[in-house]
Amino acid sequence: MKKVFLFSIIIGLAVSCSTKNAQETKTAKETKTEKVMVGGDVDSHGCKGSAGYSWSVIKNKCIRIFEGTKLSHAEENGKAYTTAAYVVFEGNKAELFLDTQKESIILERKSEGDSWVKADLELIPWKGYVLKKGGKIIYTGQ
Numbered sequence: 001m002k003k004v005f006l007f008s009i010i011i012g013l014a015v016s017c018s019t020k021n022a023q024e025t026k027t028a029k030e031t032k033t034e035k036v037m038v039g040g041d042v043d044s045h046g047c048k049g050s051a052g053y054s055w056s057v058i059k060n061k062c063i064r065i066f067e068g069t070k071l072s073h074a075e076e077n078g079k080a081y082t083t084a085a086y087v088v089f090e091g092n093k094a095e096l097f098l099d100t101q102k103e104s105i106i107l108e109r110k111s112e113g114d115s116w117v118k119a120d121l122e123l124i125p126w127k128g129y130v131l132k133k134g135g136k137i138i139y140t141g142q
Contacts, residue, residue, distance in 0.1 A: 001065045003120075005140065006066075028085055037139065043055065044128055045062060046062065047062035048062075053063075054097065054104075056088055056104070057095060057104060057106060057132075058088065058090040058091075058094075058095045058106060059088060059091045059095075063088060064133065065086040065088065065097045066086060066120055068086045068087055068088040068089075068097075069086065069087045069088075069089070069129060069141055069142070070084050070085075070086055070141050070142075071084060071085040071086065071087060071129060071138060071139035071140060071141035072084055072139060072141055073097045073138065073139060074137045074138055074139060074140050083099040084099065084139075084141075085097060085099065085131065085139050087123065087129065087141075092108055092109050092111070092116075093106055093108050093112070093116070094106075094107040094108075094116040094123055096121070096123065096131070097109075098140065105118060105121065107121060107122075107123050113125070120133055120134045121133055128141050128142035129141050129142070
């Protein structure tokens with residue numbers, strides 16, 4: 001009787017230890033998974049895209065472009081657009097963030113009151129702002 005009792009205790013301890021080891025292994029795997037977190041993305045400048053930050057060349061820091069000036073597509077024959085462009089200003093420079101461009105575009109103006117220009121893009125300060133490409137209005141905003 002004592003041998004059966006002792007044998008059952010040894011079996012019980014062996015089973016409980018193996019269960020504990022299995023749980024520790026599972027916990028270690030879960031810990032590795034937890035290290036990959038949402039919002040853990042950082043670009044080459046240290047900006048977190050998932051938090052809404054992008055690198056600004058003219059500000060030389062991470063910014064949230066949607067806090068800049070929003071430009072909406074100019075309406076065209078009843079078409080409805082859902083995309084937008086954003087502009088950030090610094091001195092006589094304007095940094096343009098277009099939904100169609102991966103990198104921002106730097107526009108410059110010669111003096112106060114002039115338009116910001118680069119190649120065929122022109123940002124005009126008129127009733128807010130008007131962005132033209134090749135003479136055609138593509139975005140407007142305030």
